[in-house]
Amino acid sequence: MEKTIICRCEEVSLEDIENTAKKHNCSAREVKLRTRAGMGYCGGRTCRPAVDAVLADVTGEKAGHQVPLKVQPPVRPVTLSVLGGTHHDN
Amino acid sequence: MTTNRILNHPVLGPVENKTPVTFTFDGQTFEGFEGDTIASALLANGIRQLRVHEETGAPRAIYCNIGHCFECRVTVNKHETVRACMTTIQPDMVVESGKMEPAPFNTSPEEWPRTYAEFESKKEGDSNA
Amino acid sequence: MLDVVIIGAGPAGLSAAIACRESNLDVLVIDEFPKPGGRLLGQLHQEPTGEWWNGIKETEALLNKANALNTKIKCGVSCHHIEKTDDGYIIHTNTALIKTKKLLIATGAAETAAPIPGWTLPGVMSIGAAQVMTNVHRVQVGKRGIVVGVNVLSAAIARELQIAGIDLHSMALPVKNTVTKDHAHPGKVMDGLVRIAHLAPSAFLRFGSKFAQSAKVREMAVKLYPSGGVKMWGMPIHIRKAITKINGTNQVESVTMSNVTPEGDIIPGTEEIIKVDFVCIAGGLYPLSELASVAGCPFRHIEELGGHVPVHNERMETPLEGLYVAGNITGIESAKVARAQGIVAGYTIAGDVAKAESAMQDVKAIREAASIQFHPQIKAGRAKIHRAFQEYV
Numbered sequence: 264m265e266k267t268i269i270c271r272c273e274e275v276s277l278e279d280i281e282n283t284a285k286k287h288n289c290s291a292r293e294v295k296l297r298t299r300a301g302m303g304y305c306g307g308r309t310c311r312p313a314v315d316a317v318l319a320d321v322t323g324e325k326a327g328h329q330v331p332l333k334v335q336p337p338v339r340p341v342t343l344s345v346l347g348g349t350h351h352d353n
Numbered sequence: 354m355t356t357n358r359i360l361n362h363p364v365l366g367p368v369e370n371k372t373p374v375t376f377t378f379d380g381q382t383f384e385g386f387e388g389d390t391i392a393s394a395l396l397a398n399g400i401r402q403l404r405v406h407e408e409t410g411a412p413r414a415i416y417c418n419i420g421h422c423f424e425c426r427v428t429v430n431k432h433e434t435v436r437a438c439m440t441t442i443q444p445d446m447v448v449e450s451g452k453m454e455p456a457p458f459n460t461s462p463e464e465w466p467r468t469y470a471e472f473e474s475k476k477e478g479d480s481n482a
Numbered sequence: 483m484l485d486v487v488i489i490g491a492g493p494a495g496l497s498a499a500i501a502c503r504e505s506n507l508d509v510l511v512i513d514e515f516p517k518p519g520g521r522l523l524g525q526l527h528q529e530p531t532g533e534w535w536n537g538i539k540e541t542e543a544l545l546n547k548a549n550a551l552n553t554k555i556k557c558g559v560s561c562h563h564i565e566k567t568d569d570g571y572i573i574h575t576n577t578a579l580i581k582t583k584k585l586l587i588a589t590g591a592a593e594t595a596a597p598i599p600g601w602t603l604p605g606v607m608s609i610g611a612a613q614v615m616t617n618v619h620r621v622q623v624g625k626r627g628i629v630v631g632v633n634v635l636s637a638a639i640a641r642e643l644q645i646a647g648i649d650l651h652s653m654a655l656p657v658k659n660t661v662t663k664d665h666a667h668p669g670k671v672m673d674g675l676v677r678i679a680h681l682a683p684s685a686f687l688r689f690g691s692k693f694a695q696s697a698k699v700r701e702m703a704v705k706l707y708p709s710g711g712v713k714m715w716g717m718p719i720h721i722r723k724a725i726t727k728i729n730g731t732n733q734v735e736s737v738t739m740s741n742v743t744p745e746g747d748i749i750p751g752t753e754e755i756i757k758v759d760f761v762c763i764a765g766g767l768y769p770l771s772e773l774a775s776v777a778g779c780p781f782r783h784i785e786e787l788g789g790h791v792p793v794h795n796e797r798m799e800t801p802l803e804g805l806y807v808a809g810n811i812t813g814i815e816s817a818k819v820a821r822a823q824g825i826v827a828g829y830t831i832a833g834d835v836a837k838a839e840s841a842m843q844d845v846k847a848i849r850e851a852a853s854i855q856f857h858p859q860i861k862a863g864r865a866k867i868h869r870a871f872q873e874y875v
Contacts (some may be wrong), residue, residue, distance in 0.1 A: 265599040267659060271416065271424060274409055277597065277659055281419070304423035306435065312594050312768055312789065313661040320660040326783045326790070334775040337562035337574070340423070340434050345576055346668060359620045359646050363527060365532055368620050392514065393619035401604040401733055414604030418611030420514050420523075420560075421592050421770075438611075439558070441516045480752050 269317070272303020272308040280314060284321040291318045306338055357397045376446040391437035391448055392418065392425050403427055404451025405436050413451075426451055483581045484508050486831055487573055489561055489773060490588035492520020493817045494809025494824035496544040496555075498586050501828020501837075503551035510582070511553065512575065514560040517618075518545060520590055522817045523811075526642050537617070537817070561568045564777040570804055571777070584804045584831050587777070588824065589770045590685065591810040592786070596631050596656040596665050596765035601727030609764040612641045624760030627752045628737055629653040630725045631764030632671050634856055639762070649858075651756055652711055652718040654739060656763070657726040658746040665765055666746040668704045675721070677858060704744045724748065728761050737761060749871055767856070769811045777805060782870045786863025787813030787858070793870045796842050798827035801874035806831060813863055814856045815849065822848050834868040 267277040275298045283289070283297050291314055293333030294300060300314050307314070318324040360368050371386035378395060385394025392403070392415045401414045403425050416424040418438045426436040428449040437448070466472035486502050487496045491513035502509045517523065518541065525537030548555065564585070573580040593608045600606070605624060607615075608649045609631070626649040630638050640653055665671065704721065711718030720739075726748065727738040729772040739753035768789040775781065779792040779800045780864035791813055794800045798808050808827035809820035822845040829838035849860065857863065 267597050267599050268602055269595075269661065271413075271422065271602055274411070274602075275659065281660065293562050303381060304426060305421065306772070308421045308592055308770075308772070309595055310510045310597075313597060316661045316663075320663075328780070328782050328790075334772045335566075338772045338776060339560055339562040339576075341562050341576065342432075342434075357622045359616065359622055362620070362646055364645060365538065365620075366534065388516075389619060393615060393621045393840065395624070396615065397619075397621045403604075406602075411602060412604050413602060414733075415607055415611055415615075416602075417593060417608050418614045422608075439514060439516065439560075 269313050270298075270300035270303060270307075272305050272309075273299040275300040275310075277317065280317050281321055284318055288322055290322075290324060291315055294318065304340055306334075306340075357399060374442050376442045376444070376448060378448045379450050385433055385442045387442075389442050391427065391429070391435075391440050391442055391446075393438075394442050395437070402450070405453055407451070407454040408456045410453045483570065483583060484510050485582070486584045486586065487512065487571070487580055488584040488586045488588060488810065489513075489518060489519035489573070490590060490811075491515075491555055491557065492590050492809060493522045493540070493544065493821035494590075495520070495586065495588035496501070496541075496548055496825030497821045498588065498806075498808055498828035498831070499553045499555070499824075500544070500547045500551060501749050501825050501841075503548070504723055504828075505832035505834060506834060509553060510580065511548075511555040511559050512559040512561065512573075512580075513555070516557050518555050518557060522820075524610070524617045524642075525817060526617055526645065527638055540817070540821075542577050544825055561773060563802070564773055565812065566778055566802065566805075584806065585777070586798075586806040586808060587771075587774050587792075587811060588809040588820075588825050588827075589773055589811050590809070590820075591767040591814055592770040594765035595767050596662045596763050598630065598656045598662070598725060598728065598763075599761060600730070600734075601761075603728055603730050603734050603757055604732065605730070605734030606728055606761045606763060609636045609639045609762040612760075612762045612862065613642060616643055616648065622646075623646060623650065623762075624734075624758070626651060626758050627723065627762060628756065628758045629762045629764060630656050630737075631665050631762075631766075632675065632719060632721060633665070633674050633764060633766055635673075635766060636762070636764030637714065637719075639764075640717065643762075644715060644717065651758055652720055652723075653722040654720040655742065655746065656765075657724045657740075657748070658742070662765070666724060666742075668707070668742065668744050668746055669701065671721050672700050672704050672707075675719070677855060701744075709741070725745060725761075726753070729755070734759055734761055767810065767814045769813060771811050774800070774805070774807060774811065778802060779805060779807075780868055780874065781791070781863035784813070784863045784866050786857045786859040787867065791867055793867065793874060795868055795871040796826075796845075797830045798823060799830060799871075801871065813860065813867070815860060816852055816856075818848050818850070819845060830832070 420439045429435040485507040488511045565572040571585040629712040656662040711720040741749045774792040808823040826841040
């Protein structure tokens with residue numbers, strides 16, 4: 264069976280996420296740190312619900328009221344010139 | 354050049370009186386319409402692939418087309434990480450596709466180094482780039 | 483410092499801006515897409531009355547009103563962080579830091595992925611991507627495609643592709659895995675299909691209404707589902723076939739399709755290869771709430787609303803002073819509901835209680851009259867989030 268990629272940015276497969284969650288019986292956050300799923304350019308906007316679904320299935324971690332993979336700024340990639348306040352074009 | 358355009362639409366009507374805009378993608382000149390995004394102008398010209406995955410080299414194109422997924426990121430006038438689906442084409446814009454980058458190690462996450470010493474020792478035995 | 487900043491120039495954001503401008507507030511609407519309109523821009527469908535809902539026209543109508551009131555709208559502005567201060571909010575964007583007393587977040591929804599092998603190939607895109615390319619940019623996404631994922635949204639957009647003259651082979655389920663499981667379960671998909679049957683002509687209409695009644699009959703319908711699919715607008719909809727793999731080297735060349743059991747498990751030996759040059763993935767929508775999250779707004783996970791939504795009340799206030807939400811960020815519903823919610827938010831921000839109350843009644847009436855419900859229990863979901871708000875009063 265061919266690999267199913269879950270996190271497109273970091274090319275993390277469903278198998279990687281399932282195995283990591285099983286082996287360490289860990290939280291969505293720990294899976295993210297161990298596999299990099301959700302840590303790419305999109306900030307998890309594409310794979311976040313998928314990672315949550317895998318965790319609900321493997322470890323029974325239910326979607327709580329807080330967003331499981333904590334959202335942290337910047338929520339979009341920014342260049343250092345924007346952060347430094349020197350960026351003026353577009 | 355507009356082979357992939359939907360010029361007539363039974364409900365939305367015809368596309369007409371559009372101003373052409375010329376830009377380059379990886380050195381080749383293309384023409385789109387004013388108001389086109391980089392992604393739509395290229396797709397109208399039959400170009401889908403916008404980059405390759407930095408590590409694996411797998412070909413990529415638009416996925417969400419609305420700015421969320423960043424799969425269409427390209428380099429525009431030397432600025433990196435510009436979303437082709439959110440950026441309108443401008444005359445003489447220079448667009449370049451995303452290329453592969455050297456990967457210091459390429460294994461399963463479980464084998465990734467956890468310390469700098471581990472990183473150095475793994476790098477020795479794994480020289481793919 | 484501005485009176486109000488509105489993030490998102492979709493139906494909710496624009497109608498809120500109009501309501502604020504009526505009270506002469508200093509308003510700025512920002513959106514990261516090059517054109518205002520949000521997801522409304524791509525929408526095109528025929529109402530049960532026969533009238534066309536044309537997102538481009540609806541957007542123009544909103545923009546005409548906004549422009550008549552000299553509303554400032556800036557496109558191409560992307561927000562990456564929001565800070566709460568003592569007297570308002572600081573919005574960090576790619577162009578500038580914007581200071582405002584009040585902030586409305588109307589960022590809409592994002593698409594839920596239904597990951598299957600091969601879905602990173604060029605030519606595979608979300609169903610919403612195909613909608614924007616077709617109706618907004620007027621570019622063909624391919625010559626012949628297939629839709630993976632059968633739901634309210636994908637059926638509507640599949641129809642839009644057909645109207646634009648794009649050939650679709652069929653709609654089918656994604657292969658079952660831990661992520662796609664609900665979208666890959668024929669029984670669950672059937673329950674969803676029955677809810678949109680009234681939108682389709684003749685054959686499917688009769689099919690749907692006959693089976694809509696009881697769960698038992700629906701179960702039977704899943705078991706006896708025709709192997710040629712049920713046709714909607716001439717296109718087969720398969721709920722007993724799944725796409726197991728998307729094939730191709732540099733782009734999509736074909737998909738592999740297999741028959742599945744009523745539980746969605748692959749029946750071995752039934753594979754067939756279907757030549758297509760594009761694939762649309764449809765996993766539904768979830769509220770895009772990241773900016774409300776970094777601003778510090780509390781959340782609730784409410785299935786009926788599509789996922790994590792910021793806590794808010796019927797007046798579109800959140801527990802954070804000066805922070806408001808409207809549109810699909812509050813739960814997945816139609817653009818008409820989003821537009822009506824925007825009006826409520828605008829009047830609330832302007833402090834016009836009477837008009838806000840009246841606009842709240844409009845939201846309810848529009849919800850009642852909706853021809854498509856993204857979730858059948860939407861009203862229960864709304865009640866839950868409004869109750870949650872009471873905990874913060």
